[in-house]
Amino acid sequence: MVRSLTRAVALIGSARREYGRLADKAGTVGLWLLIVLLLVVGVIDARQYLVTGIIVGSIIALGALGITLIFGILKFAHFAHGDMMMFGAYIALAALVGGGSIGPLSFGWGMIFAILLSMAVLAAGSVAIDRVVYRPLRQRGSGTVVLAIASLGVAIMLRAIMLLWWGPDQQLYVSGIHPASELPFDIMLKPDQIFIVATAVLLMATVYLLLFRTKMGKAMRAMSDNADLARVTGIDTEQVVMWTWLIGGALAAVAGILLGIQSNLKPELGFTLLLPLFAGAILGGLGSPQGALVGAMIVGISQEVFVGIDLPFPPFGVPGYKPAVAFGILILVLLVRPRGLFGKT
Amino acid sequence: MERGRLVALLAVLAITTGIVGITANDSESLDGFISFLTVFLTTVAIFAIFALGLNVQWGYTGIFNFGIVAFFMVGAYTSALVTKEPSSSEFVKYVGGLGLAEGLGPLNLEGLTGFILGALAAAVVSGIVAFLIAIPALRLREDYLAIATIGVAEVFRRIAIEEEGLVNGTRGLTGIPRPLHDLVSPPDYKFIYLAIAVVVLVIIFIAIERGARSPWGRVLKAIREDELATAASGKNIFAFRMQAFVLGAMIMGIGGAVYSANQGSIVPDTFSHFFGTFIIWAMLMVGGSGSNRGAIVGAYVVWGFWTLTGLIQPHLPEALEARTSYIRDLLIGLLIVVTLLLRPNGLMGEEKRVSLFVEQENKRQPPQVVAPATESAED
Numbered sequence: 001m002v003r004s005l006t007r008a009v010a011l012i013g014s015a016r017r018e019y020g021r022l023a024d025k026a027g028t029v030g031l032w033l034l035i036v037l038l039l040v041v042g043v044i045d046a047r048q049y050l051v052t053g054i055i056v057g058s059i060i061a062l063g064a065l066g067i068t069l070i071f072g073i074l075k076f077a078h079f080a081h082g083d084m085m086m087f088g089a090y091i092a093l094a095a096l097v098g099g100g101s102i103g104p105l106s107f108g109w110g111m112i113f114a115i116l117l118s119m120a121v122l123a124a125g126s127v128a129i130d131r132v133v134y135r136p137l138r139q140r141g142s143g144t145v146v147l148a149i150a151s152l153g154v155a156i157m158l159r160a161i162m163l164l165w166w167g168p169d170q171q172l173y174v175s176g177i178h179p180a181s182e183l184p185f186d187i188m189l190k191p192d193q194i195f196i197v198a199t200a201v202l203l204m205a206t207v208y209l210l211l212f213r214t215k216m217g218k219a220m221r222a223m224s225d226n227a228d229l230a231r232v233t234g235i236d237t238e239q240v241v242m243w244t245w246l247i248g249g250a251l252a253a254v255a256g257i258l259l260g261i262q263s264n265l266k267p268e269l270g271f272t273l274l275l276p277l278f279a280g281a282i283l284g285g286l287g288s289p290q291g292a293l294v295g296a297m298i299v300g301i302s303q304e305v306f307v308g309i310d311l312p313f314p315p316f317g318v319p320g321y322k323p324a325v326a327f328g329i330l331i332l333v334l335l336v337r338p339r340g341l342f343g344k345t
Numbered sequence: 346m347e348r349g350r351l352v353a354l355l356a357v358l359a360i361t362t363g364i365v366g367i368t369a370n371d372s373e374s375l376d377g378f379i380s381f382l383t384v385f386l387t388t389v390a391i392f393a394i395f396a397l398g399l400n401v402q403w404g405y406t407g408i409f410n411f412g413i414v415a416f417f418m419v420g421a422y423t424s425a426l427v428t429k430e431p432s433s434s435e436f437v438k439y440v441g442g443l444g445l446a447e448g449l450g451p452l453n454l455e456g457l458t459g460f461i462l463g464a465l466a467a468a469v470v471s472g473i474v475a476f477l478i479a480i481p482a483l484r485l486r487e488d489y490l491a492i493a494t495i496g497v498a499e500v501f502r503r504i505a506i507e508e509e510g511l512v513n514g515t516r517g518l519t520g521i522p523r524p525l526h527d528l529v530s531p532p533d534y535k536f537i538y539l540a541i542a543v544v545v546l547v548i549i550f551i552a553i554e555r556g557a558r559s560p561w562g563r564v565l566k567a568i569r570e571d572e573l574a575t576a577a578s579g580k581n582i583f584a585f586r587m588q589a590f591v592l593g594a595m596i597m598g599i600g601g602a603v604y605s606a607n608q609g610s611i612v613p614d615t616f617s618h619f620f621g622t623f624i625i626w627a628m629l630m631v632g633g634s635g636s637n638r639g640a641i642v643g644a645y646v647v648w649g650f651w652t653l654t655g656l657i658q659p660h661l662p663e664a665l666e667a668r669t670s671y672i673r674d675l676l677i678g679l680l681i682v683v684t685l686l687l688r689p690n691g692l693m694g695e696e697k698r699v700s701l702f703v704e705q706e707n708k709r710q711p712p713q714v715v716a717p718a719t720e721s722a723e724d
Contacts, residue, residue, distance in 0.1 A: 153678045153680075164671040271495075330496055
């Protein structure tokens with residue numbers, strides 16, 4: 001029975017190849033229409049959730065950007081990225097000294113220092129992990145799947161270190177109640193949340209400049225397009241790999257810290273973060289930086305808006321189903337347009 | 346003897362000695378000692394079933410499943426719902442409850458029939474889940490399936506928690522029927538269950554061994570090594586990958602069924618990524634992907650290592666004792682990375698033998714070639 005079923009699926013597959021171009025266009029148009037619908041519904045019916053979605057989306061975007069860069073350059077799915085984000089968040093927790101506050105924010109200058117320190121630690125740490133684990137495997141010519149399994153091992157280790165050092169309980173950067181201010185259109189927003197979006201935008205702009213205005217960025221894009229071609233044109237690919245980890249690690253650190261500011265820190269969160277991160281990166285098209293931003297934003301907004309829409313059946317209105325929303329997006333994209341919105345064929 | 350096997354043998358011996366030694370020292374009586382070992386071996390057998398399922402997917406076909414826990418969970422819940430009686434209390438809500446463990450009249454066989462039917466149901470439902478998830482994801486790059494399986498695991502856990510009436514939410518299911526339970530007194534039941542788990546493991550082991558050495562198994566290995574060349578020889582890659590993925594998931598489902606009947610109760614939190622997925626990957630990597638014996642040895646070595654570190658725990662200074670379990674987590678992760686770096690084929694390595702008929706020929710008429718070829722055909 002399994003055989004006849006698989007044969008049926010294979011048939012559908014060949015039909016899809018047959019009408020490939022048409023289906024691809026239809027899939028793209030369909031996806032964009034759904035996205036517009038989501039935004040319209042969000043604006044009309046769930047404005048507050050839409051705003052939260054933008055905040056969450058910009059956090060996911062920083063993580064997804066790292067995933068997509070690593071995938072573009074090294075061609076493997078980095079399963080330790082979620083745990084790396086959490087690790088960055090905990091480093092900042094450890095480095096956070098002194099209270100006070102900058103203007104209306106809940107934290108002081110100590111936090112800015114903690115962010116910078118955590119970025120540096122994670123950037124250096126990622127390069128170190130690459131040197132010890134991934135580079136030997138790469139040089140041996142191991143497949144990308146082996147690298148992905150190695151990253152699972154790294155993820156387990158990072159998680160264990162967090163549990164060992166900080167314990168399994170949930171932690172906060174700053175405890176206490178921080179009131180949200182009311183904006184027009186019944187939107188409540190905390191100053192911290194404006195900080196989150198501003199930081200994310202600043203970093204994305206920096207990465208954009210790095211990728212499209214520097215020589216290293218050009219080399220990175222070249223290697224992402226075709227690693228062999230890049231190597232024969234004299235690009236130092238190991239250097240490019242190092243920069244990829246530096247950027248990916250630093251972005252992961254900030255993403256984790258911003259997530260910690262928005263909600264809380266917990267070692268277990270790392271692995272579950274992978275779902276929205278990859279859903280965003282794949283929706284945008286793995287390997288495409290612009291795609292990761294758009295995709296992650298859409299995943300973030302969908303997760304929140306679906307909770308805000310009050311329909312009597314799942315996943316609407318139930319916060320627990322946020323991962324299910326990300327999963328639904330992932331499956332939808334894999335079905336109708338596996339290369340994502342901005343992906344190359 | 347080949348070096349890897351020697352290391353494997355030494356690892357098994359060291360862990361066995363360690364566990365036997367420490368339990369013998371710690372137990373108050375002979376009963377406690379034997380009881381501990383029985384429970385340990387039962388757990389190893391259950392983990393070995395999962396490792397065998399993963400070996401069909403990853404070891405033979407190169408399919409990347411990071412959501413083993415999803416199929417584990419589906420299997421455990423399915424068999425529980427099939428064997429359990431319907432809910433009798435308004436505070437305990439779950440669907441189904443076919444009560445097969447009690448019913449069936451003369452065919453009951455002390456609940457054994459119900460257990461077998463539960464395990465088969467678990468296999469079927471896990472297989473269907475695997476089939477559905479494979480439709481969008483299996484055709485694409487390997488990583489996509491890995492992410493999709495992580496997603497399934499996450500979503501199923503959420504569904505089990507959120508949908509109160511489905512499997513009783515976070516309170517979970519208790520009183521899952523255990524086969525042959527009335528045959529012996531409760532303290533002796535663990536021996537019966539060890540036998541059941543081992544029988545299931547052996548059946549699955551033999552089935553996979555035969556499958557792997559059939560033409561079907563050789564196509565799977567060919568796909569893993571070179572997809573394009575296999576497709577060029579006229580094999581439907583997608584269909585074969587699908588079969589391997591579904592079959593592996595069915596085995597994991599059976600593993601879930603054996604687990605839930607052993608535990609007697611399950612809650613959504615039982616099914617963590619760590620015990621449901623990570624540790625099973627570690628077992629297969631350490632034992633040697635592509636080798637069924639390796640999967641079982643890996644399960645023994647990794648779980649033995651886990652148990653041993655747990656036994657050492659009370660003897661450690663207090664400051665360290667509280668966090669020993671995280672050190673164990675760390676070592677499991679390290680084990681995966683170190684195995685990949687230093688011994689990519691694991692302890693046992695892949696079996697080179699590819700056909701049943703080569704063995705038969707060899708038995709009838711030992712090949713006259715040089716020694717290494719004979720060895721690779723024999724072991």
